[in-house]
Amino acid sequence: MTHRTGWIIAVLLVGPALTGGAMAVAQDSQFGIRGLGTPGRWESVRSRTTGGAFGPFDPLSPLMEASLADIGQLTATAAGGTSNRDVLVGGTATSLRATRFPLMGVAGPVARRLAVSVGFTTYLDKSWDVTLRDSFMLRGVLQRYTDEITSDGSVADIRIAAASRLTRRIALGAGLHVLAGSTRMTAERQFDDSTFHRVQQSAEVRYDGLGVSGSVLIGVAPGLTIAGWARRDNRLRAKVADTTSAVTDLPLMAGGGVLFAPSPSARLGASVAWRSWSKAGADAFDTWTWSAGAEFGSRRMPIRLGARGGQMPFGPGTEAPTEVAGSLGTGRAFAQGRALIDLGLERLERRGGGLTERVWTVLVGITVRP
């Protein structure tokens, strides 16, 4: 496959995102209903199965740009996942299911010391469906009704990034982020009394925003690398029928990580991140998240495992909800390493404000190096 053909495949993979036609969504959560949504995880399947610990060092994870410097050759990747989520609140349990494609991107060197990447990932997932049974006095009679309010869509983070290895030890990267997306929202009310017609309203809410990010990768010693990154997004503007309905400040983010490779068949990593989500309005909190993970075996078919934890940015009450997850995965290289399939399984638990979510997620990632 030629270099040109590879770029064509890459454009086909990423093109839909750039035209706004992509449906990039992460793992939903009830905690995101009252807030801006559920933040996405900017990780490839490989990183995610290490708990996210490898995210800063993985050139195919859109968390950092500096790691792109070591990409070596043109690479395209995509990820998909199916989640089965049990929501327990108020003594009731509900089983939910969703399939998402949270990541797609292409990256490759364009000069001797310069690599670029374009792709998208989920910035905020905004898909949910809430049903509600209630009653109120109307025309002197207690009217019972059923509400269903839905939101289907997301805000995608379309990233154009570049990285350069300045020295053997230091690589720098920077990225421009275009936040774009839409949600199809509906609000319906069905009265038990059929003389009241069904309430049915819908709108397409479009979102936009901008962000910049920068990152650095430093080789401290042979086999030991540290990373640092920061990102600033301006605001998320919501528009309904060309009228701005809301403008919400977006957080400043920063994080770092360490990767230790004591041998070619063992890699250990850890990372931490901070996000100032509290500026996004009421019921929003600044969050800390951590992760730790490892990858063992050859790169042809490694075994990965990881754990992560931290806080969720949106939730009721005075304390941020928390989440903790464990993950396990593997990968398989084909065609002399030109094609890779990554598989992962994640178990996640979120708690806060009387609500508990338990999630099983099956992850599949495909990477092509033409």
Place this chain on the structure above:
Amino acid sequence: MIRRRLALVGAVLLVAACVERLAAPGHCPDYCPTGQITVVDTLLTTSINRDSSYRGYVLAYQSPLMLAANLPGATDTLDGRPIFRMNGYGARFRISTVDTSTGPILGADSARLQLYVVRRDTATHNLRLQLYRLPITIDTSTTFGSVAAPFTDSLLRTVNIDTLLAQPGRKDSVTGDSAVVDTANHRVVLSLKLDTAAARYIAADSGTVAYGIRIAADTLASIAFGKDAFGPALQWYLRVDSLGMPVARTPGALGARLASFVFAPPPAPLDSTLAVGGVPSTRSLLRVAFPKVIRDSAQIIRATLFLVPAVAARGAPADSFVIEARSVFADFGAKSPIDLRLSDTTVIHVGATDTVKIEVTNLLQAWAADSTHPTVLVLLPEREAQLFGEIRFYPSVAAAFRPTLQVTFVRRFPFGVP
């Protein structure tokens, strides 16, 4: 082989995984959207103005039914009498089917008159039908008074319909009358035999005959006869002169060329009230000042028009009638073209004085969807001139009892607000 099976299993799993299930019970306010559906209920007491009534849309002879009634009231009796006329075959009739030779019609041995009763109250007992001969000069302008005399002195037959229906086979072997009950279409077909005296074929009148019907019953004497395809039909049994020899001929049955009905008392003149129904049919126009706040930015989920009767609804007690509210394509007053696409209806019970409520949600939703649509309501009977029922409502000038609209609407949902 194994790879193919794995691919197949993978494809099946992928399809199964794509089934979305996101609906979860809301636990508000913590896990519900901040925006809520806001319902507003408002009573528009002064939004209906410039209302008026118009009469004469459907006249008695234009009605698809002939109404018969005899309903004593407190002050007068509602008396409806069908009248119809059949033209005859002329003075001569063909002798043979193989040539065109004709002979003078000498007279009729008998005739058989078929009538369709298309509406009757099964609670009516001892229903009697009286057939009268009327002048053949009756026409669409014939009034109750102009045929009062023949309805007094020209009785031809009296038939007790209940008795006839109770006969074996619904046939009266003495009179020759019979009846067929069509339970599917709720019709009774009466076939009345007219003897030589009753069936007079007068050649000088070209055989034209006219009849009228009065009915009576113990109570609730109110029925309707069909017209046109279900109208009166007369089968003559003629005697025709064939070279000095009278021969019998049975031509095809004749339908009524005129079918109408006369009634008393005549409808009360229109006044400032909003009249709906009656014969000739009456309609009322109500012009609505539709608030922009509702029209432009809300979804109407219920709208109710309240009308206070000025007098009790009139008509045959058993014949409750339906009035409908419709919109118009353009406001040309009495000649406003009615929009037949949407209507809202309610049933009016004769004698009732309760406030009438008509759900007009469909109409107001149409107004909200099309800002060019005139916001005019027309009240009209669902079956114009097919019932005697008429109701009169207080108009907008009667401040205490004026028509009002109660509108329940939902404000625009705050989409996009976190």
